[in-house]
Every structure is written in C-alpha cells, then in structure tokens.
Amino acid sequence: MNQNTNIFNKMMSMDRRWVFLLLIIVCVAAYFAPFSIPILIEPEVERVYNFVDTLAPGSIVFLAIDYDPASLAELHPMTYVLLEQCFRRNIRVICTALHPNGPSMAENAFLEVVDSCKVDKTYHGKQFMGREVVNGIDYCFLGYKPYPALVILGMGTNFRLPFPADYYGRPIDSIPMMKGIQNYDQVACVVNISGTSGTEYWISYGQGRFGFPLALGVTGVMGAEYYPYLNSGQIFGYMAGMLGAAQYEKLAENDGKAVVAMKVQLFAHFLIIFFIIIGNIGFFMDKFSKKREGR
Amino acid sequence: MKRQIPVLLVFVFGVFMIFQYFSPHEYSEWIYKFLMDWIYIIGIFAMALGIWSLIHVSYDKIKNKRHDWGYSVVTLAALFIMMFFGITGFDENGEWGFYFMTQEGLTNPMFRNFFNHILVPIETTMFSLLAFFISSAAYRAFRARNVLATMLLVSALVVMLRFNPYFGEAVGLYMNKIAAWLLNVPNMAAKRAILIGIGLGMVGTALKVVLGIERGYMGKG
Numbered sequence: 001m002n003q004n005t006n007i008f009n010k011m012m013s014m015d016r017r018w019v020f021l022l023l024i025i026v027c028v029a030a031y032f033a034p035f036s037i038p039i040l041i042e043p044e045v046e047r048v049y050n051f052v053d054t055l056a057p058g059s060i061v062f063l064a065i066d067y068d069p070a071s072l073a074e075l076h077p078m079t080y081v082l083l084e085q086c087f088r089r090n091i092r093v094i095c096t097a098l099h100p101n102g103p104s105m106a107e108n109a110f111l112e113v114v115d116s117c118k119v120d121k122t123y124h125g126k127q128f129m130g131r132e133v134v135n136g137i138d139y140c141f142l143g144y145k146p147y148p149a150l151v152i153l154g155m156g157t158n159f160r161l162p163f164p165a166d167y168y169g170r171p172i173d174s175i176p177m178m179k180g181i182q183n184y185d186q187v188a189c190v191v192n193i194s195g196t197s198g199t200e201y202w203i204s205y206g207q208g209r210f211g212f213p214l215a216l217g218v219t220g221v222m223g224a225e226y227y228p229y230l231n232s233g234q235i236f237g238y239m240a241g242m243l244g245a246a247q248y249e250k251l252a253e254n255d256g257k258a259v260v261a262m263k264v265q266l267f268a269h270f271l272i273i274f275f276i277i278i279g280n281i282g283f284f285m286d287k288f289s290k291k292r293e294g295r
Numbered sequence: 296m297k298r299q300i301p302v303l304l305v306f307v308f309g310v311f312m313i314f315q316y317f318s319p320h321e322y323s324e325w326i327y328k329f330l331m332d333w334i335y336i337i338g339i340f341a342m343a344l345g346i347w348s349l350i351h352v353s354y355d356k357i358k359n360k361r362h363d364w365g366y367s368v369v370t371l372a373a374l375f376i377m378m379f380f381g382i383t384g385f386d387e388n389g390e391w392g393f394y395f396m397t398q399e400g401l402t403n404p405m406f407r408n409f410f411n412h413i414l415v416p417i418e419t420t421m422f423s424l425l426a427f428f429i430s431s432a433a434y435r436a437f438r439a440r441n442v443l444a445t446m447l448l449v450s451a452l453v454v455m456l457r458f459n460p461y462f463g464e465a466v467g468l469y470m471n472k473i474a475a476w477l478l479n480v481p482n483m484a485a486k487r488a489i490l491i492g493i494g495l496g497m498v499g500t501a502l503k504v505v506l507g508i509e510r511g512y513m514g515k516g
Contacts, residue, residue, distance in 0.1 A: 016431040016434075019427070019430050019431045020427045020431070023426065023427055024427075027426075038460040039458070039460075040458050040471070069415040069417075070418040070421065070422035071422070072415065072419055073419065073422075073423075101410075103401070104407070107407075108411065146338050146342075147334060147335070147338060150331055150335075153331075157324070157328070161328060161331070162331075165398075167398065167401065168398055168401070168402065169398035169399070224478060224482050224486070225486065227478050227479055227482060227483050227486065228483045228486045228487050228490065231479060243458060266459065268426065268430070269455045269456070271430070272429075272430050272433050272434070272455070273452060273455065275434040276433060276434060276437045276448070278434075279434050279435070279437070279438060280437070280438060280439055280448075283438050283439070284439075
C-alpha cells in the first residue's frame with residue numbers, strides 16, 4: 001500500500017472522536033458567536049400562523065402537547081410562540097398532554113408564557129399591552145389520560161367524558177371558559193405538537209372522524225413522515241423540527257430559542273456535509289489509486 | 296370452552312364496534328361510552344401489574360446481587376420518590392398531607408423540581424447525543440458506491456441545504472424547489488404506499504382476530 005492510498009484510507013475512516021470533537025466545537029462556537037441568519041418561510045408554516053392570527057378574539061385553539069423532554073429543543077419553542085400568539089390576541093386555549101411526560105412540559109410552557117404576557121410587547125407594529133393570563137378563563141389544561149386514541153374519540157363526544165376534571169382536579173363544569181364548550185365543534189382548530197406517533201391518532205381518530213382543522217408541529221426526524229397528509233388536505237399546516245419552529249418565531253416576530261438554535265444547526269449541517277465530502281473524496285481517490293495500480 | 300368464550304366475546308364486541316362507528320343512536324353511544332370506561336379500568340390494572348413487575352424484578356436483582364444491581368436500587372428509589380411526591384402536597388391553607396384521590400401532588404414543588412431538574416436534563420442529554428452519532432453515521436454511510444447510494448446522498452444534501460441562507464436568492468430558490476419536489480413527490484409516493492399497505496394490513500389482521508382466525512392474543516397461535 002503506497003502513501004497516497006494510506007491518506008485516502010484515513011480520509012474514509014477518520015476516528016469518530018474527531019467528528020465528535022469538531023461537532024461540539026462548531027456547535028458551541030456558533031451558539032455564542034454574535035450573528036444571526038436569515039430564516040426563509042415555508043408556506044405550510046405560514047398557513048398555521050395565518051390561521052391562528054386571523055381568528056377572532058375569544059375563539060378557542062385546542063393545543064395537544066404530546067412530547068417529552070427529549071424533544072424539548074425542537075418542540076418547546078413552537079409551543080411557546082403559539083401560546084404567546086394566542087394569549088396576546090385574546091384567543092383561548094384548551095390543552096391536553098397525551099404523552100406521560102407531556103403534562104409537566106405543558107405546565108412549564110404555560111407558566112413561562114403567562115409570565116411573558118404580563119409585559120407590553122409590539123408585534124408587527126401593533127402594541128399588545130401586558131395582561132394577566134388566567135387559568136380557567138384564558139386557558140384550560142386538561143392534563144393526561146392514557147390511550148390517546150380513546151381520549152381523542154371521547155373528546156369528540158364531550159371533553160368531560162375522558163376529562164371530568166382538569167389537570168388541577170377542578171371539575172370541568174366549574175371552569176368559566178369551559179361553560180358551553182362540549183367538544184371539537186366549539187374549537188377553531190387543533191394544533192398537535194408531537195414527538196411521538198400519537199400524531200397519527202390525531203389524524204386518523206380526530207381529524208378523520210370529526211373533521212376539525214388540524215395543524216402539526218413535529219420533530220425534524222418525523223419531518224418527512226407527514227407530507228402526505230398535507231397534500232391530501234387532512235392537515236392545513238405543518239411545522240417540522242427546529243426550522244419549523246424558527247419560521248414560526250420569525251412570522252410571529254417573536255424570536256426565541258429556535259431562531260438562535262438554527263444557526264447552530266446550520267453550521268452543524270455544514271460540518272456534516274464537509275465530512276461526507278471528505279469521505280467521498282477518499283473513497284473515489286482510493287478506488288482510482290487501486291485501479292491505477294492494477295489491483 | 297376456554298377458547299370458545301374469548302373468541303365469542305371478541306367476535307361480538309368486534310362486530311359491535313364496527314357497526315357502532317356508523318351509528319349515532321343513543322343506545323349505541325351509551326354502550327360505546329361504557330366500553331371506553333372498561334378500557335381505562337383494564338389499563339389501570341395493566342399499569343399496576345407493570346409497576347408490580349418492575350418492583351419484583353428489581354428487588355430480585357438486588358437481593359441476589361446480580362450484574363449491575365446498583366441500577367435497580369436507583370430505579371426503585373426513583374419510582375418511590377416520585378410516587379411519594381406525586382401523592383403528597385400542600386392544600387389551600389398550606390397544610391401538608393397525602394392526596395390519593397385528588398391532584399394536589401402534581402403541583403408539589405418537589406415533584407416539579409425532580410421533573411425539571413433531573414428528568415429533563417437526563418432526557419435532553421440522551422437525545423442530544425443523537426446529533427453526534429448521526430454525524431458519525433452520515434460520514435461513514437453516505438458514500439456514492441452505486442447509483443442508488445448516490446441518489447440517496449444527493450437527496451440528503453439537497454434537503455439539508457434547502458434553507459441555507461448563504462446560497463443567494465437564485466440558488467436558494469432552486470434548492471428549495473428541488474427539496475420541495477423530493478419531499479412532495481418521491482417521499483410522499485413512498486409514504487403513501489407504506490401507509491396504504493399498513494392500513495390494509497391492519498384491516499386484515501383485525502378481521503382475522505374478530506373472526507377467530509388469528510388467536511395469538513390468547514397466548515397460542
């Protein structure tokens with residue numbers, strides 16, 4: 001084996017610890033570097049934003065938070081920005097968490113957004129005065145119940161069927177915002193933010209049977225999975241991964257963690273592509289070198 | 296009889312649930328709600344069985360000092376600590392107590408702290424490691440060895456770079472169009488084929504179970 005072949009082999013089979021080291025350096029450097037990247041908007045994300053933004057004050061958005069801390073980085077920013085958009089526009093929210101670890105994720109999001117809404121802010125040139133967002137008046141958190149398919153079907157008949165009380169144990173009928181609210185007929189749309197296959201239940205048992213407008217927010221790895229439902233019209237909008245979250249933040253003029261994380265993701269992708277190119281150069285040069293040597 | 300009764304029950308309830316889906320009649324709705332309650336009750340018993348099984352297996356491992364028995368101590372400690380904080384809490388008057396039937400425990404500060412400061416960092420760290428393994432796997436696996444592998448490689452690169460803001464408007468637009476085509480045409484065609492296959496498979500399996508042809512759920516094929 002000559003020296004060239006040796007170099008090409010090294011290019012093809014670099015110790016993975018170098019890959020790990022370079023990746024962490026790039027991620028940390030990109031995170032702390034003081035620059036921002038432009039975020040281009042996809043129409044499927046814009047449709048979710050426009051739908052929520054054009055709802056009349058007092059309308060109800062049903063938010064299904066079905067993820068655990070593993071998907072926090074990608075999905076929490078979607079929940080935050082959507083909740084803040086709703087509360088700023090006086091849109092009420094009913095929320096469930098059909099993943100066992102979902103209730104605490106949802107509760108954390110509510111607590112933070114409720115705090116954030118106390119401050120005056122301006123979005124798209126319009127000033128929104130800070131206000132107290134009240135549990136039971138502005139939102140109702142129903143919590144967790146096992147068997148998502150059954151819960152989704154049950155809520156189609158009446159929210160009280162799977163959830164006689166909310167997450168905090170208050171009977172649904174004693175919650176002011178739930179007066180007169182029976183089932184999906186009274187909600188403007190359902191937004192399912194999910195890191196699990198529970199999304200399919202919302203499509204099959206929820207949208208399929210009850211016909212409500214459904215939008216999805218999913219993790220990057222699930223991104224390619226749900227395009228068929230978008231084109232078939234079963235979902236009206238779609239946010240996939242960190243990119244989807246960052247696009248929504250940009251649309252809402254409410255830059256948060258996703259916009260910052262996008263620059264980290266972009267440079268991590270550059271590094272991965274660099275490694276792929278290096279590996280392929282090594283592969284072809286090695287092949288060429290062996291061919292020339294007649295091996 | 297040991298086999299006929301379960302098969303009969305599955306047939307009766309299976310056929311009922313098929314027709315119930317299309318019937319808005321009051322009685323049909325009532326039976327449907329009644330059966331849903333049953334499923335929750337069965338689920339709760341299944342959860343109790345799962346907890347018992349976890350305790351039994353972990354206790355056995357600790358008692359016999361089997362390999363890595365220390366992890367079982369942590370498992371049991373975590374289980375009991377979270378259970379303890381989940382069923383204890385402070386009422387409206389600030390008095391501490393046990394709450395088996397109500398949900399005060401869910402707002403217990405220790406329950407929240409254990410979730411926010413132990414479970415969240417553990418799970419996010421585990422998931423973050425995926426980025427490193429994916430990078431390493433992509434570097435090793437994405438080789439243009441043949442036509443199919445090259446197509447996979449090029450598709451992956453285009454989708455990864457579709458929203459790269461440094462390409463400029465013209466290149467970025469074409470990149471985005473190609474990526475959108477990849478996601479909306481070949482990806483969707485493949486996914487639809489898989490989904491239709493899964494759907495038909497589910498209907499077939501369900502019919503086999505309802506008609507008593509498939510009896511694997513009874514422990515024997």
